[in-house]
Amino acid sequence: MSSQMIDVPTPDGTADAFLAIPDDGGSHPGVLLYMDAIGLRPVLREMAEQLSAHGYCVLVPNVFYRAGRAPVLEIPDLTNAESRETFISRVMPLLTEHTPQRAFSDAQAYLDFLTVRPEVRPGPVGAVGYCMGATLALRTAATHPGQVAAVAGFHPASLATDAPDSPHLLAPKVSAEVHFGIAEHDESMPPEAVARLSAALDAAGVRNTCEVYPGTVHGFTMADTAVFNQAGLDRHWDRLLDLLARTLTVG
Numbered sequence: 001m002s003s004q005m006i007d008v009p010t011p012d013g014t015a016d017a018f019l020a021i022p023d024d025g026g027s028h029p030g031v032l033l034y035m036d037a038i039g040l041r042p043v044l045r046e047m048a049e050q051l052s053a054h055g056y057c058v059l060v061p062n063v064f065y066r067a068g069r070a071p072v073l074e075i076p077d078l079t080n081a082e083s084r085e086t087f088i089s090r091v092m093p094l095l096t097e098h099t100p101q102r103a104f105s106d107a108q109a110y111l112d113f114l115t116v117r118p119e120v121r122p123g124p125v126g127a128v129g130y131c132m133g134a135t136l137a138l139r140t141a142a143t144h145p146g147q148v149a150a151v152a153g154f155h156p157a158s159l160a161t162d163a164p165d166s167p168h169l170l171a172p173k174v175s176a177e178v179h180f181g182i183a184e185h186d187e188s189m190p191p192e193a194v195a196r197l198s199a200a201l202d203a204a205g206v207r208n209t210c211e212v213y214p215g216t217v218h219g220f221t222m223a224d225t226a227v228f229n230q231a232g233l234d235r236h237w238d239r240l241l242d243l244l245a246r247t248l249t250v251g
Contacts, residue, residue, distance in 0.1 A: 001052045003045065008061060010109040012102070015065035017110075018045050020052035027121040029248035030114045032107075032140065033060045034133030036155075036222065037091050038078065040070035043224040044130075054241060056126070056248075059114045063106070063136065064094045081226040084219075095132060100139060100165050107140040111147060124149030126244050127176070130221060131155055134180065135167045141178075142170035150247040152240050154181040155218045157188035160196035168197045171204035178208040179243050181236050186218040211239070 003020040018040060022028050031051060035044055040062045048058040062070040073090055076083040114120055127148050129137035134153025141148040151174070153159075159180070160168040178201060182189050189197075194210055201208040213232045219225055220232035 001049055003049055003052070008059075008109060008113045010065075011105050012066055015061045015063075015106070015109070016040075016069045017059055017061040018048055019060075020045075020048040020058045021117075021119045022052055022055055022057070027119055028055050028057050029123065029244070030117075030120040030125040031056045031058045031244070031248075032110055032114060032125060032127045032137075033058050034127070034129035034136040034140075035060060035063055036131035036133055036219065037088060037095055038075065038131075038222070038225075039064060039072055039091075041075060041224070043222055047221075050237075051128075051240075054244075056244065057114070057117065057120045059110060061106070061110050063098060063133070066097070066102075067094055078222075078225040084226050098132075103136050103139050104143050107136070107143060111140070111144060115147075121249070124248060126150035126152070126248055128152045128240065129154075129156075131157055131219065135159060138167050138170060138174070138178070141176040142173040145173060145175040148176045150243050151176045151178045152181075152243055153179075154221050154236050154240075155183045155186065155216070156180055157186070157218065158193075159189065160193040160200065168200040171200040171206055174201075174204065174206050176206075177243060177247050178206055179239050180208075180210045181232075181239055182210060182212050183216040183218045183220055183232075184212050184214050185216070188218065209239075 127137035134156030216232040220229040
């Protein structure tokens with residue numbers, strides 16, 4: 001496996017991104033991996049490399065590139081719960097600025113860049129996301145239904161709300177198989193929101209699982225934070241690798 005930081009051209013500038021590819025000279029399915037709100041950092045690069053070792057070409061863009069190259073904000077010791085919460089509050093303006101319109105435009109640029117690389121096999125790709133990245137993965141699948149065959153989102157936030165642009169309303173446009181690994185304790189995805197999300201996907205005929213991971217809180221996959229849960233991370237890998245193996249051709 002080899003990896004590098006690269007630049008991805010977009011309509012609004014240049015997004016710095018991390019690319020991990022199997023180092024065997026062959027071509028492999030592409031996976032677009034969306035970061036959590038904390039941003040592109042070592043733990044996400046490590047996760048991309050781990051996924052690549054299973055036979056995927058993985059692109060992890062800095063979603064906040066309009067505000068600067070990663071790290072856009074200086075990242076404190078996130079294993080301290082108070083520091084993590086303070087940092088998340090500083091990130092919120094960046095989240096607000098990343099509108100659905102920006103997400104749709106960026107998704108096109110990321111997919112265009114990923115799918116023309118010689119290491120990426122022609123055919124469907126996967127979209128994976130963490131926290132806010134789960135929303136971005138779902139939006140990407142909805143706007144590229146013939147191209148995205150798998151969506152996986154872990155500890156997603158606010159996927160089913162009363163807002164007119166709530167992500168769950170995109171379900172009729174999604175043709176991918178979908179898995180959401182939801183934290184058991186997460187104010188942004190309470191049981192009623194999980195039920196609304198699942199109902200929307202079912203009604204649209206989307207093959208899906210909305211699974212609550214026991215004993216977890218929002219952010220549980222991130223090993224560099226105070227909310228990390230090893231059992232939750234392990235379950236995440238089981239579900240993610242199974243999904244990609246079913247929907248993308250590896251070999």
